Amino acid sequence: MLKPALVAVTLIIGLSGCSNLGVQPWEKGQLARSDMALDSEKLDLALDDHIYFSKEGSSGGRAFAGGGCGCN
Amino acid sequence: MTQKNNQINARQSKQIAGALALASCGLFATSGHATELSKKADDWKVDAALMYYGEQDRVQAVEAIGTAQKAFGDDSVLDLKLVVDSLTGASASGAVAQSSSQTFTRPSGNGQYSVAAGDTPLDDTFHDTRVQANVGWSEVLTPDWKLNVGAYGSKEFDYMSMGLNASIERGFNKDNTTLFLGTAYSFDVVDPVGGRPVDLSSMAVRDNFASEEAYRSAFDATRQSGSDNKQTADVMLGITQVLSQRWLLQANYGLSSVNGYLTDPYKVLSVVDNNGITQDLLYESRPDSRLKHSFYVMTKGALDAGVVDFSYRYNTDDWDLKSHTLETHYRYYFTGNFYGQLHLRYYQQTAANFYQPFLMADTPLPEFASADYRIGDMSAYTIGIKFGHRLSGGHEMSYRLEYYQQDPKNNGTTIPGELQNFDLFPTQKAITAQFSYSF
Amino acid sequence: MKKIWLLLSLMAAGVQAAPSLDHQVFNAQNQAVSLSEFKGKVVYVDFWASWCGPCRKSFPWMNEIQTKYQDQGLAVVAINLDTDNELAQEFLKQVPANFSVRFNPEGDVARSFDLLGMPSSFMFNRQGQLVQHHVGFYADKAAEYEQELVNLLKE
Numbered sequence: 279m280l281k282p283a284l285v286a287v288t289l290i291i292g293l294s295g296c297s298n299l300g301v302q303p304w305e306k307g308q309l310a311r312s313d314m315a316l317d318s319e320k321l322d323l324a325l326d327d328h329i330y331f332s333k334e335g336s337s338g339g340r341a342f343a344g345g346g347c348g349c350n
Numbered sequence: 351m352t353q354k355n356n357q358i359n360a361r362q363s364k365q366i367a368g369a370l371a372l373a374s375c376g377l378f379a380t381s382g383h384a385t386e387l388s389k390k391a392d393d394w395k396v397d398a399a400l401m402y403y404g405e406q407d408r409v410q411a412v413e414a415i416g417t418a419q420k421a422f423g424d425d426s427v428l429d430l431k432l433v434v435d436s437l438t439g440a441s442a443s444g445a446v447a448q449s450s451s452q453t454f455t456r457p458s459g460n461g462q463y464s465v466a467a468g469d470t471p472l473d474d475t476f477h478d479t480r481v482q483a484n485v486g487w488s489e490v491l492t493p494d495w496k497l498n499v500g501a502y503g504s505k506e507f508d509y510m511s512m513g514l515n516a517s518i519e520r521g522f523n524k525d526n527t528t529l530f531l532g533t534a535y536s537f538d539v540v541d542p543v544g545g546r547p548v549d550l551s552s553m554a555v556r557d558n559f560a561s562e563e564a565y566r567s568a569f570d571a572t573r574q575s576g577s578d579n580k581q582t583a584d585v586m587l588g589i590t591q592v593l594s595q596r597w598l599l600q601a602n603y604g605l606s607s608v609n610g611y612l613t614d615p616y617k618v619l620s621v622v623d624n625n626g627i628t629q630d631l632l633y634e635s636r637p638d639s640r641l642k643h644s645f646y647v648m649t650k651g652a653l654d655a656g657v658v659d660f661s662y663r664y665n666t667d668d669w670d671l672k673s674h675t676l677e678t679h680y681r682y683y684f685t686g687n688f689y690g691q692l693h694l695r696y697y698q699q700t701a702a703n704f705y706q707p708f709l710m711a712d713t714p715l716p717e718f719a720s721a722d723y724r725i726g727d728m729s730a731y732t733i734g735i736k737f738g739h740r741l742s743g744g745h746e747m748s749y750r751l752e753y754y755q756q757d758p759k760n761n762g763t764t765i766p767g768e769l770q771n772f773d774l775f776p777t778q779k780a781i782t783a784q785f786s787y788s789f
Numbered sequence: 790m791k792k793i794w795l796l797l798s799l800m801a802a803g804v805q806a807a808p809s810l811d812h813q814v815f816n817a818q819n820q821a822v823s824l825s826e827f828k829g830k831v832v833y834v835d836f837w838a839s840w841c842g843p844c845r846k847s848f849p850w851m852n853e854i855q856t857k858y859q860d861q862g863l864a865v866v867a868i869n870l871d872t873d874n875e876l877a878q879e880f881l882k883q884v885p886a887n888f889s890v891r892f893n894p895e896g897d898v899a900r901s902f903d904l905l906g907m908p909s910s911f912m913f914n915r916q917g918q919l920v921q922h923h924v925g926f927y928a929d930k931a932a933e934y935e936q937e938l939v940n941l942l943k944e
Contacts, residue, residue: 333754424928
């Protein structure tokens with residue numbers, strides 16, 4: 279039953295090896311936009327998640343880490 | 351001559367319109383940034399929303415949510431959240447419709463309610479108010495490492511939940527790659543109205559008993575004393591990757607282990623004969639553990655005059671409930687300060703292995719059974735629109751309207767006798783209306 | 790032999806792939822100027838952009854050290870990396886700078902300095918040698934940054 283976990287973990291760690299992807303720090307003007315933040319609509323997402331959690335058989339999946347300006 | 355002039359004028363005016371559009375785009379870009387910049391970084395940032403959720407003939411809910419965020423220095427952020435919601439209305443009990451009226455005992459054992467012939471049985475006992483509070487702290491440990499910790503508690507009449515969470519983020523590759531590892535634990539206490547029903551015990555209905563005492567002792571025999579609890583342990587591993595100057599990608603894997611009381615104490619199953627006539631009503635029974643996996647991939651892009659995201663989620667668990675979710679948001683700025691947004695979502699799930707729309711009288715009782723359509727075969731979709739204004743000083747106001755439709759489906763069960771006359775898998779429609787303000 | 794001459798002349802023209810003051814940037818009048826104009830001073834080179842929050846916090850501090858130490862030979866040079874100059878001008882209207890502001894919309898100088906994050910700062914001594922380098926701006930480390938500059942000014 280933990281086989282999916284193994285596959286996912288391998289995949290995610292593997293993805294982090296693609297270190298030539300990405301942009302230079304000064305090229306993040308668009309990514310720094312407040313509407314590009316992963317939690318820019320966190321209230322909407324929280325309310326939606328609450329509805330779907332109580333009306334459907336599965337839930338979860340989201341995370342707010344990463345992206346953005348890359349400043350400091 | 352005049353015709354030629356007109357042509358020139360038409361061409362000129364087109365050029366002017368083009369120039370104006372260009373100019374306004376430039377204006378938009380600057381003013382959009384200006385609004386964002388004029389916000390002081392060290393103040394409290396508050397987001398608040400009020401939402402109404404209404405199902406056709408069923409549950410109505412109002413939910414108020416507020417978050418406040420404050421940065422302390424360059425490294426620390428405090429996050430507070432308060433949620434209050436209030437629920438009324440009826441929800442499907444799990445019993446099937448019949449050609450004659452049906453009588454059900456309320457979960458408390460005090461009183462009963464009737465459902466008209468042909469109607470899907472709904473339990474209208476449900477009224478509840480829930481209060482939830484969260485507190486979170488995030489700390490930049492080094493330029494590469496970030497730690498988040500949090501706690502929450504929520505309380506409603508028959509349910510209490512509290513939890514802790516912690517996560518760590520590590521930036522790589524000039525912060526183009528962020529690895530994320532999070533863990534959460536929650537402890538819930540379930541204390542249902544009228545006590546927890548004994549698994550698969552038969553609902554005692556007052557009409558079938560000669561005296562109140564006889565009914566009472568029969569009802570009490572269907573109840574277990576005291577409350578029960580449920581523990582959830584979650585682990586999530588995620589990666590966010592900047593793909594280009596405008597696009598980023600996120601992939602998450604979540605593992606969730608739930609143990610304890612997972613049965614819905616208010617749900618029942620009809621036991622029917624070969625003619626589809628109800629012989630008995632049994633309280634449902636679910637396994638006391640569930641191991642869930644979720645895989646989530648999302649990409650988000652910054653457009654010249656908007657933002658778009660697409661996500662796909664796959665869930666699977668040891669109840670054999672599998673689901674696929676596709677979702678997208680597309681925002682378009684009509685002006686620098688006014689946007690419209692479209693939200694589309696499609697969801698599809700296959701039933702848990704113990705889901706049954708009803709039980710057959712001539713078949714031995716299974717160990718676990720539930721007729722809760724929410725763990726049955728189902729598809730659902732959402733269409734939503736939102737409009738938002740960015741106001742001066744970094745304030746923002748938005749309105750949102752969504753339509754949510756669930757289409758439960760038969761998981762392959764043969765429908766006997768008169769049950770074929772009824773819609774055992776009724777479509778459920780709901781709308782949400784929301785107003786939000788941030789400052 | 791010809792190739793070596795070509796290489797040498799290229800180097801002389803200031804094509805450097807390392808943090809140094811031998812780089813061409815634009816001034817407010819959009820003229821190409823060299824950072825070497827500040828040679829002989831202690832130079833604090835800061836890379837910033839309008840959309841970068843910590844950059845905004847660093848401006849008042851840079852104004853302060855410029856005022857405090859310019860007589861002792863400090864030059865603060867803030868190089869803007871916005872591709873759209875209007876955004877930089879908007880920022881400067883809100884957060885005026887009393888130090889030298891330069892522009893490198895192409896980002897080639899930033900590339901030569903191999904920035905790891907925004908903002909990034911580089912301290913050069915009076916001989917034009919790179920002596921210190923910081924990624925990000927942290928208000929609680931400002932005193933530390935200032936001390937490093939004071940030490941260089943005393944050299």
